[in-house]
Amino acid sequence: MRPEILLGGAAAFVLAIVPALVPWTAVMLTIALAIGLSVLGIVVLLRAGQVSFGHGLYYATGAYTVAFLVSARLSLDALILIPLGGLVATLIALAFGVFAVRYRDIFFAMINLAISMVAFALLEKLYHITGGGDGMNVARPTLGGVRLGRAAFEGWMFYTTLATVAIASFLVGRYLDSPLGRALEAVKSNETRLEYLGVSGNRVLHVGYAISAALAGISGAIIAIVNGHVAPEFAYWVRSGEFVFIAILGGAGNVVGAFAGSIVFEVIRNHAAAFAADYWQTILGLSLIVIIMFAPDGLTQLRFIRRKAQS
Template identity: 45%
Template sequence: MLSKNQIFVVAAAALMILAGLVMPYWFSFLVTVALAKGLVVLGLVILMRAGLVSFGQGLYYCAGAYAVGAFSDYFQTDNVLLLVLVAIVCGLVISSIVGLLLSRYRDIFFAMFSMAFSMILYGVLVKSAALGSSDGFNVTKPSLFGWAAEFNGTNLLSYWVAIILACVAGAIIWRYMRSPMGMTGEAIRENEIRVEYLGVSVQKIIYIKYIIAAVLASVGGSITAMTVGHIDPEMAYWTTSGEFVFIALMAGTGHVAAPLIGAVIFELMRTFAFQLSPYTWQMILGIALLSIIIFLPNGLWSLTDKFKKGAN
């Protein structure tokens, strides 16, 4: 039997999928890219709850995107399932190697090391003329066994894939966060030595969290690549990773839905800031983040608690 929450999520997802048929194209595109980023931020939130801030999620975001780009070009395939799978494997392989080192570090050292690895990927890609250097290259539009999901000239497949993946990932992570292993994250943040004394390997817990975050980031990268149709090394640049941290801080780490909704709000805010003041859009974003940090230190999600308290 499905619980009330599960029914709600499935209904919301179904509604969003149907809404894709009537919403304007720019909006479904924005939601797709936002959900892709939201998945990356979801991974970041898992790490943040364990007290680790990664400034290098761009590494997996970019690796996932390039895996999709290179694979679809080399094997001449545009099957969305295959491409997402390739990105997952790519994120899994890289993170299980890099994670061995990173899971030994905490605080600023973890942040800096994670950033260093993403900048290495950036540096390598910029030097690779075959991959288009800093200009990157174009990626084919995805299809589902040849079906492109075209409606009025609008390709809805990546939008639907993004919604489904976000819901599935959100549900899995929601369960994970409530499992003993997920809960250990907060314990590690509060007191790592006590956790060790309880007989749990902190390094192993963090290693697994790191891999989960990496896989989510590469899935996000694969969705971005298929939706935008173009990838470049900028995806691994530290400012991209910084944007994920920005969204995480803005949204809050209280719930799995927070990063996904936060990413949509961030993209909406940015696009209207772009439109309303082409010269000072950065200032609008900066002021927004500052006021959220000052007035809502736990992110936008803490608003829901306030509403709940107000209702009681």
């Protein structure tokens, strides 16, 4: 883990300077880093060999939590709203996890997909509560007790997000190194053996599931605050698919990779949209295929885990 911490520290330092030099990148990088938190959640599950095609649910939970709290005029600070988004997502994941962690592989992916699509349909349908397809605007909250103008707010939100990412990465790294985190790998490689040791695979996965949901919730909360708007499409399956997409792009199973992948994704997407508005989906799709087929180096971690599993 040590080289990863060094690498992460260096990357964080470089990132911290960029918005000071090129101000318009602040929001883009904030969004990329925030999405990276959701991707990190996927990475945690990938350790157990599981993929959720419904993490948009927890992302949307974090975002709508913020939206409801702000429109309730409680005048909560951004620094309180962000963890609250994560907390609500965790609670839902703990409850829903009771069922979800009984499933593996494609069925795990699907039960998550089902529940997130129910959430998506409800967010669209409950028009009088959620604003339906229009979504809800989120007025700019105070940050650290200060009411800031646009430029200052964007700048400070970037550093807040960077700090959140640093703390989350560190904690997730510690978790993955702990016995509980290592047990995730056993869920992937051979769960029956794990259970012979007296460890419940379901319980191991439940903890991982709650942590990954917390990350997605925080990620959604930050996006809601930075973008100032939430919409049902946060819970749509294509959104969830993108998280998995980015996790693979960055090299699955890798904490730094989650954020690197997320930044690369945001840049590709922005440029694709700018230079080929009609064909941005093709460009993204092709780059994903190229990475999976021809650049397995981005996926070292994944191959490594599999080889270990086979031995």
